[in-house]
Amino acid sequence: MEKSVELKLKRVLSQVLESEIPEDVFGNCSFTDMGINSISFIKAIVLIEQEFDIEFEDDKLDFNYYNNINQLVSYVQMQISKSLTS
Amino acid sequence: MEYKKVLVNIKPFNDIFYQRCFFNSFFPIANYFNISILPIIINYVNLYNLNKRNGTPTLDITYFPDKTLEQLISELGLEAEVKKHSSDLLNDIKNSIINNRPVIVWIDSYYEPNRNDTYLKMHLPHTLLVYGYDNSKEEFNIIEHKHFENLSYENMVIGFEDIINSYNGFIDNFLEVENVPSYNEYYQKPLDKPKGEEKQNYLLNLISIMLKNKERYNYSLGALKEYRTIFDINCGNEVYFSNNSEVLLKSFNDIINAKRAERYLLWNLFNESNGVIFSIDKIVENWSFVRATIARYMFSSVYKEEAFKTSIQKIDEIYVLESKHIELLYTIKGI
Numbered sequence: 001m002e003k004s005v006e007l008k009l010k011r012v013l014s015q016v017l018e019s020e021i022p023e024d025v026f027g028n029c030s031f032t033d034m035g036i037n038s039i040s041f042i043k044a045i046v047l048i049e050q051e052f053d054i055e056f057e058d059d060k061l062d063f064n065y066y067n068n069i070n071q072l073v074s075y076v077q078m079q080i081s082k083s084l085t086s
Numbered sequence: 087m088e089y090k091k092v093l094v095n096i097k098p099f100n101d102i103f104y105q106r107c108f109f110n111s112f113f114p115i116a117n118y119f120n121i122s123i124l125p126i127i128i129n130y131v132n133l134y135n136l137n138k139r140n141g142t143p144t145l146d147i148t149y150f151p152d153k154t155l156e157q158l159i160s161e162l163g164l165e166a167e168v169k170k171h172s173s174d175l176l177n178d179i180k181n182s183i184i185n186n187r188p189v190i191v192w193i194d195s196y197y198e199p200n201r202n203d204t205y206l207k208m209h210l211p212h213t214l215l216v217y218g219y220d221n222s223k224e225e226f227n228i229i230e231h232k233h234f235e236n237l238s239y240e241n242m243v244i245g246f247e248d249i250i251n252s253y254n255g256f257i258d259n260f261l262e263v264e265n266v267p268s269y270n271e272y273y274q275k276p277l278d279k280p281k282g283e284e285k286q287n288y289l290l291n292l293i294s295i296m297l298k299n300k301e302r303y304n305y306s307l308g309a310l311k312e313y314r315t316i317f318d319i320n321c322g323n324e325v326y327f328s329n330n331s332e333v334l335l336k337s338f339n340d341i342i343n344a345k346r347a348e349r350y351l352l353w354n355l356f357n358e359s360n361g362v363i364f365s366i367d368k369i370v371e372n373w374s375f376v377r378a379t380i381a382r383y384m385f386s387s388v389y390k391e392e393a394f395k396t397s398i399q400k401i402d403e404i405y406v407l408e409s410k411h412i413e414l415l416y417t418i419k420g421i
Contacts, residue, residue, distance in 0.1 A: 017202075017233075018202065018203070019202055032100075032236060032237055032238055033238065035202075035232045035233040035236055035238055036233075036236070037233065037234075037235050037236040038339075038342075038374070038377070038378075038381075039235075039335065039339065039377075039381055040233075042378055042381040042382055042385060043381070043385045045382070046382060046385040046386045049386070058375070058378070058379070058390075058392075058393045058396065059375065061375075061378035061381075061382060062371075062374045062375075062378060064374075
């Protein structure tokens with residue numbers, strides 16, 4: 001599941017940035033390095049919520065909460081699991 | 087004229103976004119000349135201001151300068167040679183670089199190919215720091231960021247023709263409104279007096295400026311309190327937030343940038359364990375929550391009343407934190 005979540009997140013972030021994210025710029029890359037700012041990050045979150053039919057907690061909307069994409073992938077996986085068990 | 091020259095050791099500044107792009111172009115120059123940027127941040131007191139001008143009241147940040155930028159730069163040991171409009175931009179920049187003077191030019195990002203987000207999409211007044219040129223490649227070395235309001239400043243290059251187009255774009259579209267010198271070169275002058283205990287001087291200066299602005303601090307807290315009431319009255323009124331989300335988002339963004347700059351200053355003057363660092367961190371965290379609530383609504387159109395109610399509590403907390411924060415700063419004398 002992790003790989004498919006990662007691929008979908010990459011697609012969403014590329015959509016928000018309006019440019020393709022290179023393969024080597026992922027995983028441990030910070031959002032700032034990718035060109036994402038705090039507002040475009042929330043735009044991405046809304047798209048991620050729609051893509052996975054999940055809901056981010058209100059206090060988890062700041063990109064400083066996640067050091068890199070990998071941590072965002074983990075959080076999304078956690079929310080997917082939650083939504084499947086609820 | 088030399089065929090190619092690059093000023094070495096000019097590094098991008100990505101610690102904070104300060105006021106507007108000009109300062110993020112200027113700070114690498116200060117660092118290049120071994121000049122601290124702290125006196126610049128100290129010089130501008132940032133305070134809340136309730137802006138009722140355009141129909142929707144917003145809580146803005148106003149920067150009150152103690153000295154003019156020109157005075158300040160001069161006191162820091164720099165001189166600026168400026169032009170309202172350069173009629174020979176390429177040669178002006180090259181001659182400046184030859185004389186070891188980095189240059190800040192104002193441009194319109196609409197004409198700048200380095201910017202995916204604005205190139206041929208959006209007209210935006212912006213600054214570039216130019217620190218080198220290469221005649222064979224017909225390009226300048228610049229410090230620029232990749233996206234609007236993103237701390238991704240890095241060393242890049244821009245073609246001669248592109249910088250001319252971008253510069254002319256600024257002259258045509260923004261010079262009159264912005265009323266700034268569009269061309270600025272900087273060099274170091276011999277200091278009149280030896281530098282003293284810098285950190286102690288910075289603290290004394292900070293206290294002195296705060297005391298001068300005591301009335302304004304009270305006004306700032308009053309504006310915050312009044313804004314809290316406005317936010318509360320409109321909570322539950324989805325139409326209000328639907329109509330005003332963009333303007334509200336911009337104001338919260340500016341507030342957060344100002345608070346992060348204050349945090350940067352205080353962190354450099356004190357250390358992590360100081361109470362003022364704790365309070366400013368909490369203020370930033372709370373404003374980030376409020377901003378995220380508005381942004382989420384703007385992008386999703388799903389009105390989560392609970393999050394808006396929590397935002398009121400966050401603003402309440404900010405008021406208490408700001409009051410204590412200012413009190414704490416006034417006790418700096420005792421340090």
